[in-house]
Amino acid sequence: MTTSTLSVLPLWILLLPLFGFLFNALAYPLAAGGTSKTHPGVAGSVASLFMGASFVLALLGYGKILGGADALHQPLYDWIHFGELKFSLALHLDPLSSMMTLIITGIGSLIHIYSIAYMSHEKGVSRFFAYLNLFCFAMLFLVLSDSLLGVFFGWEGVGLCSYLLISYWYSDEANVQAARKAFLANRVGDLGFVLAMALIYTQMGTLSFAELIAGVSGAAVAPWLFGAAALLFFAATGKSAQLPLYVWLPDAMAGPTPVSALIHAATMVTAGVYLFVRMHVFFELAPALMSFVAWIGVVTALLGGTIALVQTDIKKLLAYSTVSQLGFMFIAVGVGAYQTAMFHLMTHAFFKALLFLGAGSVIHACDGEQDMRKMGGLAKALPWTHLFMLVGSAAIAGLPVFSGFFSKDEILYMTLAQGRGNFLLFGLACVAAFLTALYAIRLLTLTFWGPSHFKGHPHESPLLMTGPLFVLAVLATFGGFLGIPHEWAHDAHQLSLWLSPVVAVTGGHEAALSEALVSGFAVLISVIGLGLGYAIFRKNPDLKVLGLEKLWAAKYYLDEIYQAVLVRPLHALGALVERGLEQGFMFRLGDWMGTGVQWSGDRLRAIQNGDLQAFTLLLVTGLVLVLGILWTWAHI
Amino acid sequence: METGNVLHLLSAYLFCLGLLALLLRRNTLIMLMGIELMLNAVNLSFVTFSRELNQLNGQLQVFFVITLAAAESAIGLSILVNIYRNFGSIKTDRTTSLRG
Amino acid sequence: MGEAVVHVLAALAAFLGLFVVFARNPFTCAFALVGLMVCLGGIYGLIGAHFVAALQVIVYAGAIMVLFVFAIMLMNLNEEESEYSWGHWRTYAALLLSAAVFLILGSGVNAWLSDTRKPSSGVWTFDHVREVGGNVVALSGQLFSKDYIQFEIISLLLLVASVAALILAKRKVD
Numbered sequence: 001m002t003t004s005t006l007s008v009l010p011l012w013i014l015l016l017p018l019f020g021f022l023f024n025a026l027a028y029p030l031a032a033g034g035t036s037k038t039h040p041g042v043a044g045s046v047a048s049l050f051m052g053a054s055f056v057l058a059l060l061g062y063g064k065i066l067g068g069a070d071a072l073h074q075p076l077y078d079w080i081h082f083g084e085l086k087f088s089l090a091l092h093l094d095p096l097s098s099m100m101t102l103i104i105t106g107i108g109s110l111i112h113i114y115s116i117a118y119m120s121h122e123k124g125v126s127r128f129f130a131y132l133n134l135f136c137f138a139m140l141f142l143v144l145s146d147s148l149l150g151v152f153f154g155w156e157g158v159g160l161c162s163y164l165l166i167s168y169w170y171s172d173e174a175n176v177q178a179a180r181k182a183f184l185a186n187r188v189g190d191l192g193f194v195l196a197m198a199l200i201y202t203q204m205g206t207l208s209f210a211e212l213i214a215g216v217s218g219a220a221v222a223p224w225l226f227g228a229a230a231l232l233f234f235a236a237t238g239k240s241a242q243l244p245l246y247v248w249l250p251d252a253m254a255g256p257t258p259v260s261a262l263i264h265a266a267t268m269v270t271a272g273v274y275l276f277v278r279m280h281v282f283f284e285l286a287p288a289l290m291s292f293v294a295w296i297g298v299v300t301a302l303l304g305g306t307i308a309l310v311q312t313d314i315k316k317l318l319a320y321s322t323v324s325q326l327g328f329m330f331i332a333v334g335v336g337a338y339q340t341a342m343f344h345l346m347t348h349a350f351f352k353a354l355l356f357l358g359a360g361s362v363i364h365a366c367d368g369e370q371d372m373r374k375m376g377g378l379a380k381a382l383p384w385t386h387l388f389m390l391v392g393s394a395a396i397a398g399l400p401v402f403s404g405f406f407s408k409d410e411i412l413y414m415t416l417a418q419g420r421g422n423f424l425l426f427g428l429a430c431v432a433a434f435l436t437a438l439y440a441i442r443l444l445t446l447t448f449w450g451p452s453h454f455k456g457h458p459h460e461s462p463l464l465m466t467g468p469l470f471v472l473a474v475l476a477t478f479g480g481f482l483g484i485p486h487e488w489a490h491d492a493h494q495l496s497l498w499l500s501p502v503v504a505v506t507g508g509h510e511a512a513l514s515e516a517l518v519s520g521f522a523v524l525i526s527v528i529g530l531g532l533g534y535a536i537f538r539k540n541p542d543l544k545v546l547g548l549e550k551l552w553a554a555k556y557y558l559d560e561i562y563q564a565v566l567v568r569p570l571h572a573l574g575a576l577v578e579r580g581l582e583q584g585f586m587f588r589l590g591d592w593m594g595t596g597v598q599w600s601g602d603r604l605r606a607i608q609n610g611d612l613q614a615f616t617l618l619l620v621t622g623l624v625l626v627l628g629i630l631w632t633w634a635h636i
Numbered sequence: 637m638e639t640g641n642v643l644h645l646l647s648a649y650l651f652c653l654g655l656l657a658l659l660l661r662r663n664t665l666i667m668l669m670g671i672e673l674m675l676n677a678v679n680l681s682f683v684t685f686s687r688e689l690n691q692l693n694g695q696l697q698v699f700f701v702i703t704l705a706a707a708e709s710a711i712g713l714s715i716l717v718n719i720y721r722n723f724g725s726i727k728t729d730r731t732t733s734l735r736g
Numbered sequence: 737m738g739e740a741v742v743h744v745l746a747a748l749a750a751f752l753g754l755f756v757v758f759a760r761n762p763f764t765c766a767f768a769l770v771g772l773m774v775c776l777g778g779i780y781g782l783i784g785a786h787f788v789a790a791l792q793v794i795v796y797a798g799a800i801m802v803l804f805v806f807a808i809m810l811m812n813l814n815e816e817e818s819e820y821s822w823g824h825w826r827t828y829a830a831l832l833l834s835a836a837v838f839l840i841l842g843s844g845v846n847a848w849l850s851d852t853r854k855p856s857s858g859v860w861t862f863d864h865v866r867e868v869g870g871n872v873v874a875l876s877g878q879l880f881s882k883d884y885i886q887f888e889i890i891s892l893l894l895l896v897a898s899v900a901a902l903i904l905a906k907r908k909v910d
């Protein structure tokens with residue numbers, strides 16, 4: 001393999017999903033004579049094939065960096081070159097983006113394969129696969145881009161695909177509403193991104209990561225920098241479903257389950273975390289903000305965890321779980337443990353994709369039923385799905401050996417070991433971890449164990465669905481061994497070694513507690529949570545804790561608060577404008593213009609008398625006037 | 637007076653006469669003649685400039701203008717023939733069906 | 737001698753122009769215009785533009801004006817009713833506008849004559865034209881090299897115009 005073929009590697013990782021999109025969006029529907037006539041097998045196979053090929057290329061890129069290359073940098077072209085304004089597009093494959101690329105293409109391929117079977121009863125699935133491929137393209141663009149502007153392009157692209165996929169079943173109005181909510185909430189966050197880019201560009205004159213980081217390194221902390229960092233954080237809360245903009249994610253479960261697994265669990269929602277890790281040098285210059293980020297993270301984790309406890313919809317439960325886990329990642333980012341955040345991002349992608357796809361398998365088996373209270377006792381009918389869900393739950397709850405154990409314990413440990421961490425943060429994070437175990441066991445108990453409430457005959461899913469589940473289960477089980485703590489074995493934390501060229505490990509000071517102790521404590525919490533949860537939920541699916549469950553079921557009334565504070569006043573303003581400005585003035589203005597034109601036309605038609613002489617007279621009068629004005633102009 | 641100046645003035649004068657014919661006359665044919673007169677005035681201007689500046693471009697331009705004038709009068713006259721057939725006259729005060 | 741003749745011809749042309757505009761009989765107008773064009777042709781010839789002079793007499797005074805005369809006879813237009821009248825405001829408006837245009841053009845001519853920064857003189861002086869073999873040779877040299885594309889385009893225009901004239905003159909298009 002020559003250097004020239006390697007240098008275009010990032011581009012081809014990116015382009016293959018785009019080709020898949022073009023096939024499924026244009027070529028195949030045209031050939032088949034309409035989207036509704038497309039066959040799920042063909043559309044899905046081609047889409048999966050392109051994703052798989054992209055995954056192979058991502059592996060090649062990984063191997064190349066493993067072989068000693070610093071990074072594969074590939075300038076594409078000057079996107080905007082206008083006077084002094086210049087933005088170049090370039091792809092940059094370094095350890096960090098390589099890791100993200102592997103996650104996206106790897107899990108993406110598995111979910112594509114899974115979708116072939118999952119969507120096999122649907123009509124016109126080429127649209128679904130086209131969106132899915134387009135999403136992968138945008139997401140890869142996001143992680144491969146070497147500048148904020150490119151990231152923004154991907155950022156908007158994934159937002160668009162998320163919107164399109166949530167409203168995939170667009171004939172149902174609730175889905176469309178959910179999609180619109182997701183789009184608008186994201187748009188609010190994106191405003192922060194745009195403002196941040198503008199601010200950074202005016203101050204630094206560049207948006208390229210390399211130049212930005214070189215520019216701010218060692219610089220004195222400026223107020224604008226704090227502002228830009230805060231705006232970027234605001235953007236990240238939108239995309240990564242943190243407070244205050246998390247409200248869209250649970251509603252986004254209206255989309256097909258593979259979409260929830262890929263976009264709303266494994267990849268897109270981690271974009272905010274990725275952005276923080278990518279620009280951590282920048283963010284480290286605003287330590288006060290980062291403490292705030294950690295606090296937002298822990299509050300979000302608690303919020304998501306508690307709401308998840310009272311959900312009855314299996315996908316909603318997982319959605320709030322995602323919100324909670326993303327909160328964990330933001331805790332890690334906030335305290336400055338970037339490699340830990342990436343570690344949890346990876347393991348979370350494994351086990352949450354597994355859980356979502358497993359849930360999809362359950363829903364598939366129960367003919368589209370999503371309410372856990374109507375399930376129960378499915379373990380016998382779905383032995384494989386049951387097994388994989390067990391693995392996923394063990395991983396999310398953080399039982400030893402499973403991947404979640406390593407990553408979550410590392411986050412808990414980092415809340416103590418890092419400079420910005422403290423015991424209160426640690427304590428709250430532990431509560432969140434306890435909640436995690438509780439809702440994990442609730443999912444299992446209600447769905448698989450306990451008395452059966454399902455009327456139909458559930459059937460195990462086909463191999464095309466269990467296959468990807470199996471691969472994800474293996475990953476969710478053993479993925480954690482990439483991050484064995486330093487304390488246990490020297491230089492065994494493969495992930496932080498791998499990321500070290502991009503993210504310097506900031507060990508900080510010695511923690512008050514040893515990592516082994518923290519791990520033991522965390523395992524204890526999980527076991528207590530699991531045991532307690534089993535005891536509670538075996539008998540009664542509904543939780544009762546001092547009346548708090550009503551608050552949780554109402555999602556802390558956040559939707560209502562937004563409705564009252566933002567939506568209603570805007571509606572009222574809209575109504576006011578409609579009545580006052582539009583009907584009172586604009587409509588009448590139209591009438592006035594109409595009557596005015598009619599009136600003047602009635603009088604001016606006298607000029608239009610059909611006499612050629614009169615026309616020429618007018619024409620020459622105009623000519624003389626114009627020339628006269630020009631002449632006067634030239635002689636003044 | 638110098639010849640160049642005389643010719644420039646003659647050009648301007650003929651142009652205005654052509655314009656006057658266009659504005660004044662009710663006979664469409666004579667309006668067309670006015671246009672021809674204006675074109676001639678412009679030609680004269682071209683040739684005079686060509687002479688003053690020792691260039692050939694002006695005369696070349698006149699060549700093109702004459703060709704254009706031939707095309708214009710051919711079409712103009714055929715339109716007039718049609719008007720005459722339809723209205724029985726080519727006076728502008730008779731052909732006023734294009735009015736508001 | 738040439739200069740004087742040019743002046744005489746110019747005066748004659750100016751005089752004939754008045755007939756074109758004000759004569760009531762279309763025949764008078766047409767023949768005045770023929771005479772005016774011949775005068776202009778003479779001027780062209782006398783100031784060195786021989787080829788244009790020939791074109792002026794052959795194409796303008798010959799072909800185009802004959803077409804006009806034919807049109808007059810075809811349409812039986814030698815009646816004089818409903819022409820311009822000196823009692824109508826339009827006549828004065830037309831005169832006024834023409835005078836204004838004349839003033840503007842005159843000021844342009846004046847600006848040109850009094851301008852000291854005239855563009856540099858070209859190479860085609862009287863003597864140089866004589867050297868290459870005369871006005872026609874010089875012009876055709878330019879026309880069939882530098883201006884060849886324009887020449888071809890204008891020939892297309894003539895083709896289109898003749899087809900259009902044919903179609904228009906037919907009573908019915910079948």
